Amino acid sequence: MAFSKPIAIAALTVVSFPTFALAHEDHCSAVAASVAEAGFDGEVDVTCTDSHAILTSDTYPDHDMMTGIAGTNEQVPVPAQYGAPVILTPVLSGVPLTRDAALGVAINGVPIYDYTGGGEMSQADLSHHQAQHDTLITKQLDVCGGHAGRGDDYHYHAEPVCMIEAMANAGDAAIIGWAFDGFPIYGDANPDGSVIADGTLDVCNGQADDTFGYRYHTSPDAPYIVQCLMGEVPDFDALPRVRPLSVATGGGAAPGRPPSGGVEDLVFTQNDDGSRSMDYTYGGNAYFIRYAPADTNGCYVFTTQTVTNDGELMTGEFCR
Structure with a gap:
């Protein structure tokens, strides 16, 4: 079940943490520095308002994508302009919040989700591992910890290992992302x-921190990364979502469905001219999703032959 409103987890033990909040300006500088020191300031723009640091990017990382996926949902990564808001005056509430969308953002501008694939996280399940919905166990994730979601948007559900390998300041002391409640994410x-x-x-994969008051971590075992927010988020319902693709002539694009049993030999190819191709086999037959930039900015011409559409060859122009 997906949720659009905050979920208070009354049954969980609430732990009190000391508060060591940085000043507004210092917190803004910390966010900007985490991006610049990692070498991603050419890909991610950081601007600060009175309340938030906004990390703006196209959510399309400069590393390998989709390799290693068997449980594909027949979606491909397509650039998507996105502004991720990180609170500059974080306040711990001790009451976990979850949602069926991003809970934070990596320092390369890629959104971070919990480990479930389709908003299955619920009030009771925060403290119980949902193996049937675990994107890592069900082989929905690539070797980098991410995949393309229902909106053909690339995002992470586990440790962003390929991003970390590319960081100029890679190491235990480096911040790898920020949760939307304003607290940092480490390895x-x-x-x-x-x-x-x-x-x-x-339960949210966090602990107390001497500098920020609180911090999140990745972990080798589930939940792998942030699975809920422990800080206050006044505009939780208004947190942004990546705009999905829609048909250029109007109407939304129907999402793919994971083929039963998974696919084989999935390869995602990225060409210098901006065209992309995801090729794979299922039941001994070849399938693919291919796209190239259209004349209209933000639009792409797709040619597909998928399991979802029973192998029918389809073409169309889709836009953000």
Whole structure:
């Protein structure tokens, strides 16, 4: 079930954390520095308002994508302009919030979701692993921890390993992303390099932090990355979503459906002219999704032959 409103998890134990909030200007500088020091300031623009740092990007990372996916939903990554709002004066509430969309953003501008694939996270399930909806277990993720969602938007559901490998400042002390409640996201270890003891991280995969008051982590085991927000988000319902593709002549594009049992030999090819191709086999037959930029900015000409559409060859122009 997908949720559009905050979910208060009353049954979970609430832990109190000390508050060490940075000043507004310092928090803005910390967000900007995390992007610049990693070498992504050419891909991600950071601007600060009175309340938020906005990380603007096309959500299309400069690393391999889609390799290793078997449980494809027959969607492909397509650039999408997106402004990710990070609160500059974070306040811990101790009441977890979740939603069926991004909970934060990586420092390369790619949105970060919980580990489930279609908004299945619910009030009761935050403290129980949902193996049947786990995107890693069901082989929906590529080797980089991400995939293309229902809106043909690339995002992460687990540790963004390829992004981390590309970071100029890669290391335990480097911030790899920001949750929308304003708290930073680190890797599998503490910033000083020490091991995070079992049971230290809370239900949202976070713990207390001496600088920011609180921080999130990735983890080798589920939930792998941020699965809920522990801070206050006044405009939680208004958090942005990536705009899905729509038919150039009007109407939305129907999403693909995961072929039963998964596909084989999936390869995503990126060409210098902006064209893309995802080719794979299913039941011994070849299928593909291909697109190239159209004359209209933000639009793409698609040619597809998918399992979802029973192998019918289809063409059309789709736009953000």
